[in-house]
Amino acid sequence: MSLQDQHLQQAIKHAPDRELTPSNATRKEVLAYADNALKQTRETWLTRLFNIWREWFGASWHITGIGSALATVLVVVIFWHEMPDDSMRKVAASGDKTEVSESAEISAVDGVTSSVDKRVITEANVEKILQKKSTQVIAPRKETPSLSVVPQAPAPILKESQAPVAAAPAEASTPGLQDNAVVQSVPAGIISLSETAQPLPKVALDKSLTSSAKLDARVSKPISPKDGVADLLVEINSDGGVVTANKDIQALKLRLLALDEQSIQANGACLPPSQHPVVLDITTGYNIETLRVCNVSTSLLNEVEAYNQTMRNWHAKHENK
Amino acid sequence: MSDILVSDEDLMRKFCAGDSKAFHTLYMRHEKPLYRYLRRVLGVGLVAQVDEVFQDTWMRLVDARDSWQPRDGVAFKTWLYTLAHYRAVDILRKSGREVSADEGWLDGDSETAWQLWPASSAEQPEQQAFWRKAGQQLLHCLEGLPAMQRAAFLLHHEDGLSLHEMTQVLNAEFETVKSRLRYALSKLRLCMGAHLQPILEADATS
Numbered sequence: 370m371s372l373q374d375q376h377l378q379q380a381i382k383h384a385p386d387r388e389l390t391p392s393n394a395t396r397k398e399v400l401a402y403a404d405n406a407l408k409q410t411r412e413t414w415l416t417r418l419f420n421i422w423r424e425w426f427g428a429s430w431h432i433t434g435i436g437s438a439l440a441t442v443l444v445v446v447i448f449w450h451e452m453p454d455d456s457m458r459k460v461a462a463s464g465d466k467t468e469v470s471e472s473a474e475i476s477a478v479d480g481v482t483s484s485v486d487k488r489v490i491t492e493a494n495v496e497k498i499l500q501k502k503s504t505q506v507i508a509p510r511k512e513t514p515s516l517s518v519v520p521q522a523p524a525p526i527l528k529e530s531q532a533p534v535a536a537a538p539a540e541a542s543t544p545g546l547q548d549n550a551v552v553q554s555v556p557a558g559i560i561s562l563s564e565t566a567q568p569l570p571k572v573a574l575d576k577s578l579t580s581s582a583k584l585d586a587r588v589s590k591p592i593s594p595k596d597g598v599a600d601l602l603v604e605i606n607s608d609g610g611v612v613t614a615n616k617d618i619q620a621l622k623l624r625l626l627a628l629d630e631q632s633i634q635a636n637g638a639c640l641p642p643s644q645h646p647v648v649l650d651i652t653t654g655y656n657i658e659t660l661r662v663c664n665v666s667t668s669l670l671n672e673v674e675a676y677n678q679t680m681r682n683w684h685a686k687h688e689n690k
Numbered sequence: 691m692s693d694i695l696v697s698d699e700d701l702m703r704k705f706c707a708g709d710s711k712a713f714h715t716l717y718m719r720h721e722k723p724l725y726r727y728l729r730r731v732l733g734v735g736l737v738a739q740v741d742e743v744f745q746d747t748w749m750r751l752v753d754a755r756d757s758w759q760p761r762d763g764v765a766f767k768t769w770l771y772t773l774a775h776y777r778a779v780d781i782l783r784k785s786g787r788e789v790s791a792d793e794g795w796l797d798g799d800s801e802t803a804w805q806l807w808p809a810s811s812a813e814q815p816e817q818q819a820f821w822r823k824a825g826q827q828l829l830h831c832l833e834g835l836p837a838m839q840r841a842a843f844l845l846h847h848e849d850g851l852s853l854h855e856m857t858q859v860l861n862a863e864f865e866t867v868k869s870r871l872r873y874a875l876s877k878l879r880l881c882m883g884a885h886l887q888p889i890l891e892a893d894a895t896s
Contacts, residue, residue, distance in 0.1 A: 372871050377828060377878055378847045383818065384825030391725050395741045396717075399748040403705070403713045406752050410708065 602662060602669070610675030618683055625650050625677045628670065629661040653684040698766035706755050717748065720767070723849055724774055730848075731778050731841050733833050739781050747774040768855045775841060775859050782837050824886060831881035838862075839874035846871055 390396075605613050617624065648657050662669070696712075698719070704712035724747070729740045750773050758769065832840050838860065845851045845859055856867045 372846065372853070372868065372875065374847070374875050374879065376824075377843070377875065377882065379821055380824035380828040380882065381844075381848050382825070383821035384829050385822065386726060386729060386829060387825075388722070389726055389729055390722055391741050391744050395745045396721070399717060399745055400714060402749050403717075403752045404710045406755075407705075407708050407710050 602660065605672045605676060606669060610672035610677075611679050613672075614676040614679035614683075618680070623653075623655050623680060623684070625653065625655050625657045625680055626673050627657050627659045628665050628673055629659045630663070630665045653681060655680060655684070699760045702755070702758060702766050703760070706758065713752075716766075720770060724770065727771065727844055727849060728774055728778055730829065730832055730844055731775070731837060732781060733837075733840075736781060736785055739785075743774070743777045743781055747777050750777070764858065765855070767849070768851065768858055771845065771849065771851070772859045772861075776861075778841075779837070824882065827882055827885045828878065831878050831885075834881060835874055835877055839870045839877070842867060842870040843874035843878065 601613075608616075649655070650657050660673075696715070698716060701712040701716040701719075705716065725740065725744050728743050728747075729737065732740055732743065747770070751770060754773075758766075760766070832843070835843070841860060842856060845856050846853070851859065853864060853867055853871075856862075856871075857864050860867055860870070862870070
C-alpha cells in the first residue's frame with residue numbers, strides 16, 4: 370500500500386478549515402514576544418560586556434577612580450596655593466621689598482586662605498608695614514673722624530619747655546665726653562621705638578633741632594661726671610667754641626653740646642651745672658650732651674654754637690670721604 | 691531580495707542575529723499551516739487550547755533560538771513542527787485523550803470504493819464543490835483517528851514532511867512512523883469511502 374494518497378491529500382487541501390488563523394491578539398503577542406527577546410538580548414550583551422570589563426578591571430576600578438579623584442584634588446590644591454603666591458609676588462615686585470617679604474611671611478603662615486583673602490591680608494599688611502616704618506628712624510652711619518671744618522646747621526639748644534623726643538634714663542652718674550668712643554661704636558641702622566619703650570626723661574630741644582632734627586632716639590651711655598661740666602663751660606668761655614671743639618676733635622671727643630637753662634632756686638642759688646642724658650644727633654651721629662646752667666648768656670650761646678658748628682664741619686668733610 | 695525567495699533557515703539566522711523583521715516574515719509564512727495542524731491534531735474537543743498551544747510553540751521557538759543550528763536534513767519547518775507536536779501531545783495527555791493507540795483496522799471493501807473517487811487534479815467548479823465536501827468529511831474522519839496517526843497523516847499529506855522528517859517531529863522510529871501513517875490512511879479511506887460512495891454513485895447515475 371502506498372503511503373501517499375492523492376485523494377486524501379486533495380480532500381485535505383479543500384477542507385473548510387483552510388483559512389483558519391489564530392486570533393490577532395495571539396499574533397501580536399507572539400511578535401511582541403520576539404521583539405522583546407531581541408531587545409533583551411542587546412541589553413544582555415551590553416551587560417555581558419560590562420561584566421567582562423568589570424571582571425578584568427573590577428578589582429582596581431574603585432581604586433582607580435578614587436586615585437584619580439585624589440590626584441585631581443591634589444593638583445588643584447597645589448595650583449591653588451602656588452599660583453596666587455606667584456601672582457602676588459609679581460604684584461609686590463614693583464613695590465618695597467620689605468612689604469613683599471612681610472606679605473610672603475603672612476602668606477606662609479596663613480597658607481590655607483584663598484588668594485582673595487591673601488590679597489586682602491597683604492594690603493592690610495602693607496598698611497601695617499607703613500605704620501611700622503613710620504615709627505622707625507634711620508640713623509646715619511658712623512664715620513671715622515678726621516680734622517676738617519665744614520659749615521653745618523646751627524647747634525641745638527635744649528629748652529625745658531619743649532617737648533622731648535627721646536632720651537635715656539636719667540642716670541647722670543658718670544657723664545663724660547670720653548663716652549663718645551662708645552657712642553661711635555654704635556652701628557647705624559633702623560631703630561624702632563618699640564625697642565626703646567622705656568620711661569624717658571623730659572628733655573627739651575630747640576625748635577630748630579626738633580624741626581630738622583630727625584633725632585635718633587637711640588640712648589647712649591650717660592656722661593661721666595668726671596668730665597667736669599664747669600671746666601668745659603670755663604674753657605668755652607675763655608678759649609672760644611672753635612678752639613675747644615678742635616681740641617676735642619684732636620682728642621677724638623666728637624660730640625655736640627646743648628644748653629639747658631637751669632632755673633634759679635627760691636633762695637637765689639643756682640644748681641650746680643649738670644648734664645642730661647645723651648641723645649644722638651641724627652645728622653652727625655654724635656652725642657648731644659646737654660649742659661644745665663643758670664643765667665645762659667648770649668656769648669655762651671654763641672660759643673656753644675661755634676663749638677657745634679666746628680664739629681659738624683669736621684664731620685661733613687670726613688663724611689664725604 | 692524578496693522575502694518569498696529567502697529560505698526559512700536564512701530568515702531564522704537573521705532573527706538570531708537580531709533581525710525582528712525576519713521573524714515577522716517567518717511567522718507569517720508558517721502561521722496558517724501550523725495553526726491548522728494544531729487545530730486538527732488537538733481535535734474538536736481541545737479547540738479551545740489551540741491558540742494557547744500555538745502561541746506557546748512560537749515562544750518556545752524564540753526562547754530556543756540560540757540553540758538552533760541549521761543542519762543538513764533538518765529544516766526549520768521540521769524543528770517548528772516538532773516543538774508544536776510536543777506541546778500538543780502534552781495537552782492531549784493532560785486531557786486524558788489517547789495518543790499512543792497505533793492499532794487500527796483495515797477494510798478491504800473500502801479500497802474498492804476508493805477507486806471511484808475523481809482524479810485529484812480535477813479543478814472543475816463542480817469538482818471543487820465535491821472536494822470541499824470531501825475535505826469537510828475528511829476532517830470528520832480525522833477526529834476518529836488516534837492522535838499519533840492523525841499527526842502522521844497531516845504531516846505527510848498536508849505539510850509535506852518526508853518520513854525521515856516525521857521521525858524527528860514525532861520522535862519515533864522510521865518503521866513506527868510508517869506504521870502509523872499506514873493505519874491512518876486505511877482508516878481515512880474507509881471512513882471517506884463510506885461517506886462519499888453514495889454521492890459518487892448518484893453523480894454516476896445522473
